[in-house]
Amino acid sequence: MQRAQSAMEYLMTYGWSILIIAIVIAALFVLGVFNGTGSGGASACVALSGWQCTGLQLYSSGALSATIGEVGQTVTITGTACSSNSTSPAAFNSMPGVTVSSGQTAQLNFNCPGAVGQIGKAFTGSIWIRYNTQYRTGIEQMIANLKAYVASGGTGPTVGYVAEVPITVTNANTVAGTGSNFQQMIYFNPQNSLYTANEASDLGNIRFYQGGTELYSWCESGCNTISSTNAVFWVNIAGGIAANSNVVINMTFLSNTMDYDGLYAGEAPQWTCTNPSNTMSGCSTGQYAKFDNGKSVFTIYSNFAGLSLPGGWTSNVGTVGQDTFNVANRIIIKGGGSSSSHWVQVANTTGISAPIIGEAYLTTNAATGGSGSYQAFSLMDGTNSLSHGLSVDLFGGSIQYGTYSAGGTGSSTPNLFAWGGIDGVAWQSASSGTYYYNYTRTPFTFTSGTYSSTQYLTLGPFSWAASMTSITQWARARAYPPGGIMPTTSFGSITG
Numbered sequence: 001m002q003r004a005q006s007a008m009e010y011l012m013t014y015g016w017s018i019l020i021i022a023i024v025i026a027a028l029f030v031l032g033v034f035n036g037t038g039s040g041g042a043s044a045c046v047a048l049s050g051w052q053c054t055g056l057q058l059y060s061s062g063a064l065s066a067t068i069g070e071v072g073q074t075v076t077i078t079g080t081a082c083s084s085n086s087t088s089p090a091a092f093n094s095m096p097g098v099t100v101s102s103g104q105t106a107q108l109n110f111n112c113p114g115a116v117g118q119i120g121k122a123f124t125g126s127i128w129i130r131y132n133t134q135y136r137t138g139i140e141q142m143i144a145n146l147k148a149y150v151a152s153g154g155t156g157p158t159v160g161y162v163a164e165v166p167i168t169v170t171n172a173n174t175v176a177g178t179g180s181n182f183q184q185m186i187y188f189n190p191q192n193s194l195y196t197a198n199e200a201s202d203l204g205n206i207r208f209y210q211g212g213t214e215l216y217s218w219c220e221s222g223c224n225t226i227s228s229t230n231a232v233f234w235v236n237i238a239g240g241i242a243a244n245s246n247v248v249i250n251m252t253f254l255s256n257t258m259d260y261d262g263l264y265a266g267e268a269p270q271w272t273c274t275n276p277s278n279t280m281s282g283c284s285t286g287q288y289a290k291f292d293n294g295k296s297v298f299t300i301y302s303n304f305a306g307l308s309l310p311g312g313w314t315s316n317v318g319t320v321g322q323d324t325f326n327v328a329n330r331i332i333i334k335g336g337g338s339s340s341s342h343w344v345q346v347a348n349t350t351g352i353s354a355p356i357i358g359e360a361y362l363t364t365n366a367a368t369g370g371s372g373s374y375q376a377f378s379l380m381d382g383t384n385s386l387s388h389g390l391s392v393d394l395f396g397g398s399i400q401y402g403t404y405s406a407g408g409t410g411s412s413t414p415n416l417f418a419w420g421g422i423d424g425v426a427w428q429s430a431s432s433g434t435y436y437y438n439y440t441r442t443p444f445t446f447t448s449g450t451y452s453s454t455q456y457l458t459l460g461p462f463s464w465a466a467s468m469t470s471i472t473q474w475a476r477a478r479a480y481p482p483g484g485i486m487p488t489t490s491f492g493s494i495t496g
Contacts, residue, residue: 059156093160266293
């Protein structure tokens, strides 16, 4: 009886140690340490106590993606590394802080240089992270051993960043928040000496993060050369900004050999062309809109790529036919120069409601002969009536904005038939709106016209007695900022 009791005490005392040893031995077999082959080419990851490691994906470049979990405490991960043995790596790839609470997981990317090779090649080593806890910072720890097989070609996920700048975005409106998926304008000077050493030639290595989450971003202008003094990015802040509050996002510089990925980070369609001013003859095959992700950033968006109207757009052409339109990596509308009644209208078919902003990037040539009216960009209710919309009008040698009717409702500036830029109309309510030209605001109050609860992005219609050509590169709808005022941005110090 005493001997049996001693045996039971032995098992209770050393049972957990034996179990742990058995698990480690089994893991080593899986990793192929004893037979050098692994388990049928299946990647495996054995995490140290307190950590989890699953979902390995190894690329031929040596980039490794893994799902990492933590058990026991909340950590903020600020760097990743990979080594071919248990020795601490010489350097870590910095990353925006990713906070992982006990029981949660996060997908992390590692750079394993020793893993570079063809599909099927095996890599055995360890992965490391740098992290902070509530009490300590800068902890560097090996968290798992792995044997992974190259399963995919290509560069794989981006690993780490070179530098980052925190940007505080403040909504000073004390009553209204922005709502979710708010499109925030971010502009800065690429020639700022603090940034130039980190910038790719087309700013394609810039990403935006909120915490550990990458945000969709789209470079509108100043993004084809670092010689620009003003770059404009639009960033979709998924969670929005509450009234009288702020959020912090990070403008992150990856290696300056990186480019836009066309998924989270994109740019306006013309900037990938050899000659951005002529996106038809100045664009080689595959250049136009190569990195354009505007649909992920804006409420409605189209770049009119190709030679036909994209889905979600329709045309309406008058019977006289002297005004025409065609699609060629843009929308081209031409006035026929006749005194006869004729017109062209190209419209999106997705209805929008106030408050919202509609905009288009367009250029026109100087009109010749006669007079008439041309609505460059409008929000219209679909009735094809010129009095049923909010528009930017060219009328008899001047520019007008507001509602189209005899006399109009906006002010006029002579001799603005030839111009180029971003025209927009903000539909604020049933009785008020704002005209935008390159983001300069001119509010107005409706004095005539009929408005339904739904409007549509509209190019045209023409109603012409003069010859003129209008070219629209892209059109979009975006969120109306609280009180009509874009939240402000404040840039912090660059680190890295």
